[in-house]
Ligand SMILES: Cc1ncc(C[n+]2csc(CCOP(=O)(O)OP(=O)(O)O)c2C)c(N)n1
């Protein structure tokens with residue numbers, strides 16, 4: 001094939017889309033930073049961060065048919081869900097656990113993202129439980145497309161189910177079960193492993209005896225791909241191929257995005273106990289937002305004036321989200337007793 005014939009999907013992105021990707025990554029980072037500050041001020045009880053993972057997540061979201069495909073995220077997926085349509089106010093409402101919170105009326109923990117209108121499926125706290133659930137959704141997609149008993153328009157709609165987790169969580173049995181199911185049934189399924197080399201304090205070498213999570217794909221009969229998770233366009237390219245594979249009935253893909261978490265695991269972790277400051281500082285030179293910024297500047301797509309404008313708008317969006325969440329009431333205490341069991345019909 002000639003070079004032209006293999007032109008990457010990202011080379012066809014418009015300047016407008018490239019800027020939208022950058023904006024989403026920046027907004028996610030600013031929202032994330034504010035969330036840490038709110039926790040340290042004692043205003044919210046918990047935050048778990050997506051910092052450092054923005055390229056892996058935004059590159060993924062932009063390769064999907066957003067609102068049509070199903071996404072079963074994990075707790076680090078703030079940039080992913082923002083790209084899918086969750087708003088900063090939605091997120092702040094969950095941090096503050098306020099009445100009317102978008103996913104569960106404040107019953108779910110923050111960062112357990114779920115939003116039915118956007119096909120975002122909320123997960124449970126035990127890690128990797130989302131994998132067999134997402135493989136089940138992929139099975140349902142394929143069943144609807146092939147069983148001939150459903151709405152023909154729905155059956156004709158190409159769809160994929162995507163789920164995310166960290167590399168440490170691939171040690172859980174659920175991951176293997178979900179991957180195996182996806183391979184056996186050749187499902188329209190993508191598993192994105194965001195490999196930040198730690199599971200809280202446990203480094204990757206204590207977690208697995210192979211170099212890459214994606215090396216295990218062969219054991220399930222699915223395609224395995226390793227990608228630089230700090231390069232948003234590289235992620236977009238491999239994800240675009242994985243989505244095309246799913247849409248074309250060619251089966252599942254395991255994408256491993258290599259990245260880093262430059263902050264503690266959560267607001268309740270102190271990472272100084274298990275890694276050096278030098279390691280964290282070295283990572284900052286690979287920050288995915290700085291990297292994308294440099295690329296877009298070189299391409300002449302991004303200017304200082306645009307960045308200044310984005311910073312002002314991101315700050316305004318985060319301020320507004322915080323103000324709206326602070327002003328909202330808490331749910332009534334008796335709300336905690338409802339929405340667990342179906343009402344008993346007298
Ligand atoms: C089954 C289970 N065991 C332990 C935990 C506690 N826990 C929450 S997140 C986490 C680390 C997961 O690490 P990784 O999968 O690498 O994802 P990362 O947080 O690094 O993105 C652990 C051990 C849990 N939630 N569920």
Ligand SMILES: [Mg+2]
Pocket residue numbers: 166167168194195196197198199200
């Ligand atoms: Mg990890």
